[in-house]
Amino acid sequence: MAAPHFDIVARLRDIADTGQRSDQRVAAAILADADFATHASIELLAEKAGVSEPTITRFCRMLGFEGTREFKVKLAQSLAVAGRFIVAAPAHKDNDIPTIISSGALDAIGHVIQQIDRTDLERAAAIVADAGMIRAYGSGGASSMAATELENRLFRLGLRASSSIDGEMQQMTAATSNKETAIVAYSLSGEVRPLIEAVTIAGRYGAKTIAITAPGSSLAAAAQVVLPLSIDEGTNVYRPSPARYALLAMTDMLAMTIAERIGAPAVERMRRIKNLQGLHKTGAPNLPLGD
Numbered sequence: 001m002a003a004p005h006f007d008i009v010a011r012l013r014d015i016a017d018t019g020q021r022s023d024q025r026v027a028a029a030i031l032a033d034a035d036f037a038t039h040a041s042i043e044l045l046a047e048k049a050g051v052s053e054p055t056i057t058r059f060c061r062m063l064g065f066e067g068t069r070e071f072k073v074k075l076a077q078s079l080a081v082a083g084r085f086i087v088a089a090p091a092h093k094d095n096d097i098p099t100i101i102s103s104g105a106l107d108a109i110g111h112v113i114q115q116i117d118r119t120d121l122e123r124a125a126a127i128v129a130d131a132g133m134i135r136a137y138g139s140g141g142a143s144s145m146a147a148t149e150l151e152n153r154l155f156r157l158g159l160r161a162s163s164s165i166d167g168e169m170q171q172m173t174a175a176t177s178n179k180e181t182a183i184v185a186y187s188l189s190g191e192v193r194p195l196i197e198a199v200t201i202a203g204r205y206g207a208k209t210i211a212i213t214a215p216g217s218s219l220a221a222a223a224q225v226v227l228p229l230s231i232d233e234g235t236n237v238y239r240p241s242p243a244r245y246a247l248l249a250m251t252d253m254l255a256m257t258i259a260e261r262i263g264a265p266a267v268e269r270m271r272r273i274k275n276l277q278g279l280h281k282t283g284a285p286n287l288p289l290g291d
Contacts, residue, residue: 008071008078009034009086011063025049026059030075034086038076042068084235104242108231109249115215115228116253124184124225125257127208128159132180135202136163137170139195143186146212146247150184153255156273157266167194174198179206184254188229188243190217199223212250227254 009031016027029049030037037045045068046053060071079086128134134154138147144165154161164170171194174183183202187195190213199209199222211223220226227250231243259266 006064006074008063008074009082022051022055023059023062025051026056031086034075034079038072038079085237100236100239104234104239105245108242108244108246111231112229112246112249112253115230116250117227120225120227121253121257124210124227124254125261127182127210127225128154128184128254129258129261131182131208132160133177134159134161134182134184135170135173135177136161136184136186137195137198138163138165138186139167139170139192140187142241142244142247143188143192145244146186146251147184149248150186150251150255153251154258156270157255157259157262158269159258159262167192167198170195170198171201174202174207175205177202177205177207179208181205181207183207183209183223185209185211185213185219185223186247187211187213187217187219188231188247190214190219192219195219196222212247212254 012027012031015023016031017024019027026045026049029045033048036048040048042053042056046056049056056068060068063071065071065074134150136147136150136154138144147163147165151161151163162173164173177183181202183199185195185199190196190211196219199211199219203209203222203224208225209223210225210227211219212227212229213219213223214230215226215228220228229243229246229250231241231246233241233243
């Protein structure tokens with residue numbers, strides 16, 4: 001039985017480059033049309049690779065599978081998750097990259113606007129504005145960035161905020177929570193186990209928990225308030241994920257709602273920061289606050 005985290009595509013590519021001649025043929029044939037390989041009979045696969053049927057069976061067993069059926073299941077699973085990265089479409093020289101990036105960002109933000117529930121946004125803002133301590137959690141790439149950005153947005157409003165992108169630290173700080181604590185957890189998938197556990201732990205100690213995540217996910221189920229976020233990544237493997245823009249838009253919506261709720265005291269904190277900028281930077285009135 002192959003290891004649970006066995007990367008079948010990486011192994012096939014290695015065999016296609018360095019394996020025995022017959023194995024190279026099989027691996028190359030599978031990589032050339034992985035979808036065909038998951039559905040084709042052993043006879044058709046052998047014909048496509050130019051080898052015998054016993055060679056196909058031996059190849060699958062060499063990879064650690066009991067036979068072709070188990071091999072096909074594993075390959076199909078890999079295709080379902082990362083199929084578009086196996087044989088990437090060639091980059092076109094006439095691609096208008098600025099337009100591709102900007103349209104992806106606009107579409108992502110548009111999805112946020114369609115999905116957001118204003119009542120839930122106000123409810124989340126009230127929780128954060130009234131909290132004695134706000135902890136922003138995120139992991140991975142875009143979610144980590146969003147958690148850090150939320151801390152950046154909140155401290156200038158006069159709120160005590162801290163971000164954490166380490167799962168162990170998230171759980172430890174969650175264990176110090178109480179009813180004065182607010183947790184804001186980011187996850188595009190909503191299935192990051194340490195993050196889900198941290199939100200659950202904090203809730204048990206009385207913290208109010210907010211999740212910006214995929215609706216129907218495990219993280220959504222663990223949180224008290226959910227701001228849904230579901231972005232179509234598309235098929236262009238060269239384009240960076242537009243979900244980053246969606247996360248930032250959601251963070252800004254939450255931060256602005258909080259700022260308006262706090263009102264004058266928040267404005268005074270921002271005035272102090274802008275005043276400090278004026279002492280050290282040229283053109284300070286036209287610069288973003290704190291940048």
